[in-house]
Amino acid sequence: MPKTILITGAAGSVGRKLTAHFRSKRHTLLLVDVAAPPQDDLIEQVDLAEWGAWADRFRGVDCIIHLAAHADIDADWRSLARNNIDATLNVFEAAARGGAKRVIYASSGFVVEGHRDSDLPIDEDVAPAPINPYGASKLAGEWIARSFSASRDLSVICFRIGACGGDGENRSCLQLGDTLWQQRKWLSDRDLRDAFDRGVHAPDSIRFEIFNLVSSNRGMRWDMSKAERLLGFRAADGGVPRVPSPRERMKRRLKAWLASVLSRFSPRPPKAGAMVDAPRKG
Template structure:
């Protein structure tokens, strides 16, 4: 089978850099950032996501788009998420459709459901009604709905991943809710790989490591995608760190500072 050509939008960001490094030996990767980096390896193309023609220029010959780019903070303003996450996501989906791209892997977020976390109303399932905790979460909920539309209306295959907290060292934060949603760098590559390769045409899936204190269902991630997380917060935790049944209370201002 020929090597899939993968476009990673936002490839120079935190998660994008991890995926580029870990997947580059399996796929022919093209990176993307706001500014082109022609000397990078792999090459990084430049495009403003709010500029449709620029986004369309990224797509020729691409098999799968892993769409990570956009405003990534739960404290981002409405103006920031409007251009980067709402208009930008529409442009990526439309350009992918027009170019005949096989699949888009959409980086959604745990913040789509963040109010359940703020009020400790667990467990949360992929089909639980969205309840965003920020304009960022709202933009990701919009993105999931737009992905559903592009699949239903145009037949574009889209796998949306509700990504948890990606960090190389989860002990840098002491918030239990972050530990519960930790996604190791290796597991991030594992679930994106499964999202690229699965026979499923559409779905919304939680992307979290095998943490014993997690509150978000990954049943469909395991059964439909074949995702098998290998890492766990418990393996990184201090020896005296307990796993509290039902979860530790979350700060009333969640997700501030997350």
């Protein structure tokens, strides 16, 4: 049955992928972003960190997919607090006031990044271990989600997203960097779309749950059994991580350098305010 879905951060990489997916399924979409591209008049420009009239857009929505966030792992606390915590508080408040049936919150694998050097499986009950302010801000978002689920009777699903490959093609874990850890966090576009689709249509009996979200990559330590049990999600894709050769690393760096040089001579589009892809740093 078609639903009304509001997507925050719709101009970001993941936002565009999910918008295209849910549009193809004939759902009614409401799209917001802090920096709506001028060529896309379907995305409304709003600053979610400042409470305002935009909250009226949340009335009568079946599901809110909250992607909007500052995803730079080197960002300062002031920016992260405003864009990842203040905005998330406002989104959940608007969802509760507007009578939304469910909120899907885009969390991050950086919430448990501190376990990268251990040998233990990483399930959703492992102790949080953020290693930077970005991961801590996403953990705060999960706490906000849990609180609103309990106190305002919202159904909430949190996805701890791995690494989506950013803009452009996302066909291989090998594009994510030189470390096996980063490559093992790869999440394909197909698995991303399937998981969020299942989140939108999950049973009403789910009141608050956190799910790992990565593809079935060789050597991965993320336990995906909970998502399979409660959502019926099983990754369709997977990668075979490997450390690139010195020649491959040099080619990649040269390509990145050339792209940066060329970008200086090209007009830059407005920066989207909602990139939830896990950063590519290892």
